[in-house]
Amino acid sequence: MDTLKPRDAQDVEQAVRAAVAAEQPLEIVGLGSKRAIGQPMATNALLDLSALNAVVNYEPNELIITVQSGAPLDDVLSLIDSRNQQLAFEPIDTSALLGTAAQRGSIGGMIASGLAGPRRIKAGAARDHLLGAEAVSGFGELFKTGGKVVKNVTGYDLCKLLAGSWGTLAVMTEVTLKVMPKPEAERTLLLRGLDDVAAGRAMTAALGSPYDVSGAAHLPGSALRGAGGALGAIGKPEQSMTLLRLEGTATSAAHRAGSLARLLADYGGAELLEDTSSAAAWAAIRDVTPFAADGPRALWPIWRIVCPPAAGGAFGQTLARDSQGEVIYDWGGGLIWAALPPVADANAGVLRKRVEAVGGHAMLIRAPEETRRAVDVFHPQPAGVAALNARVKQSFDPKHILNRGRMVRGTAS
């Protein structure tokens, strides 16, 4: 397969124009960390953006950073960390889950996938932090949208569409992101032994409290079986763990941890994790390490289920029991990662029917290529919304040049 490595935005424009002229679909790649996610694509050339890796402008006092889309996320994170800042939505590192090389991928991939971590419940996702972008559409035209300031409503907010579009609308070349101060301290309350439904209730109570909870996750004991790393270090055999994170100044985090522990006294005594061990546990939850590709469920398909948070506990418990699978909960129950024993359709039929009944949706995040070819990786939409999505795609990329077929099954030909 042909690989093109543009040096600048004009190269990208030229490459897309040529691809349009030749009707030759392109696979858009930053550092390739998430290539195994999505429907298998029908592309016959690779557009490799890794040379577009410059930090264009970083202004800590303005809370913004402008970077080229191929810049490694690892580098950007260490740069802003040196000024005590962070991307507040905690972008997920998929390398453990997908079994890819240990790097977090590119900034462009982070936005195109839009996979946010535990702080999603408080700080939002990539969509909420993407202030502006320059991108080449499937018309082969370099356009910009948004701005380089934190507050802006000028024109349609096309940034929202680019985030989570998996490279199917436009090739981002440069983005401006909002960066936020890192909290000085973090404390995590750890409750042990709750079943999924009780844990769901505890998380709902915590998130409805004034204590500003920035992470609410539940890990059933069976899901932790064989878990090493940060979660293995704090886990006890066959006992579930429910974790609630508080961040802020050291005094404030400690004070709120105390208040929250009292509020949740009925759920049992809480242990306290402080800064380093707390951070390590949340990184493991963010990256779904219990379902790592080198772990005991390496061959199980992994689903990412989003549902109304308060419905999560009961939904996940039933799903795990009926499928003999394992689940872990984040976002106070609003995000469920499910590892289900392999069956022909990866349980798509049953799972989707159930998740729709509670008003949620499910995406198949890890499965062998033949499985991803056979089932809808992204949740199928009702006819009207699907048609609108297709018209939106058409308005950016009428010839389906960019990542052809990645989001909608049956559009790869």
Next chain:
Amino acid sequence: MTIQMPEPDASVLARRDEIIAALREIVPGEGVISSAAEMVPYESDGLMAYRQPPMVVVLPSTTKQVSQVLKYCHDNGIRVVPRGAGTSLSGGALPLADGVLLGLGKFKRIREIDFDNRAVVVEPGVTNLAITQAVEHAGFYYAPDPSSQIACTIGGNIAENSGGVHCLKYGMTTNNVLGCEIVLITGEIIKIGGKCTENAGYDLMGVITGSEGLLGVITEVTVRILRKPETARALMVGFAEIEAAGRCVAEIIGAGIIPGGMEMMDKPAIHAAEAFVHAGYPLDVEALLIIELDGPGVEVDELIARVETIAQRCGSTTCQISTSEQQRLLFWAGRKAAFPAVGRISPDYLCMDGTIPRGKLPEALARIRQLSEKYQLGVANVFHAGDGNLHPLILYDANKPGETDRAEAFGADILRVCVELGGVLTGEHGVGIEKRDLMPEMFSEIDLVQQQRLKCAFDADGLLNPGKVFPTLHRCAELGRLHVRGGKLPFADIPRF
């Protein structure tokens, strides 16, 4: 009127009686208003310099009626202007002479409050403040708080992606909305999202928010509610120089503190506000900052002390810290009443809304002062200093010949300065008609064409709110055409591997 609206369609106007009769079939009784006298209240919105009676006003009360009205208009090539409470400051709800004005004021019901999922389902005509009022008994609130929150509706908030003084910390409308029901111009009813933290597929909710009524008509909204912070306290800090105040804002952010609100006023604004509400503002300072910290009591106390130290280091000349809720509200009273206060010292004023990088604040103010001299018009400045969102209020008298035009030219120049300094045309009021013709200052023709292509995905005939946001209207067929330019040799010079 300096802004040109699309030419009225004579064939539509000729069918007015027939159209009104058809609309009455869909929305019976008082829901269709067609007499000139009764349509007067709908002639303008918050941008009151512009007035235009619509062809007819329709006030449906069900989604089905909205759908039927839109389908009828679509099938008959009739333009539609949606309207919430009509508080837009950019003319987003300005009617068209040949258009149906579709008012959503009858959609006033709160449909569901779900504390466990921290979500509220409301009809679009519910006011912003009414959402908070419906949930505050349980300690919750809806975070975005535009100054017009008593009157403005959530439907309008979504159309404009409204902000408010707290959006630095809690985000704008787009960061606080979970889902909606939207009716397309074809009459098709689409449901997007719900109580989930995020939605499947392309982020349609994200692009509908802030689309200024050009993509569809919202008939239901699901918003996210938050638990009220335990406490809030404010500091009121005076500075002898604007530059020092600007430095103070930068240092607070630089110290990793994100206040719940951080507002700045310049001397003319301070004087106008103090004369109006007697909040105890110092009158001998050039700039006043109101900085609010919210959260758990211990944290607020700690941060107040840090902010006070920073302010002193930046050369503050006065500093008061609220010790009671009453005092905190008093600090805010002047700021919140700044617009009407300025209305008392000038027969008319024009409120601008650009955003600049915070660090450029002193430079922007100096430029605004120069422009004030050039145009011989006064200006009072209030800002959301935390996020660099300026609201210069240009003082003028519409009864004096030429002053309105001069004020508008002054305003346009201020927005050009914002763009030149790396900022944008509008931080929270929207483009509407007010900044429509300035869009090319910020966007190239290609940028605008891509936005209009998206419009075509929702409204291929351009019937929804035409004349707003985009300076030039294009036909969708023309926008969708692929011109293959360049790229004759496949990937000519690009390194390949």
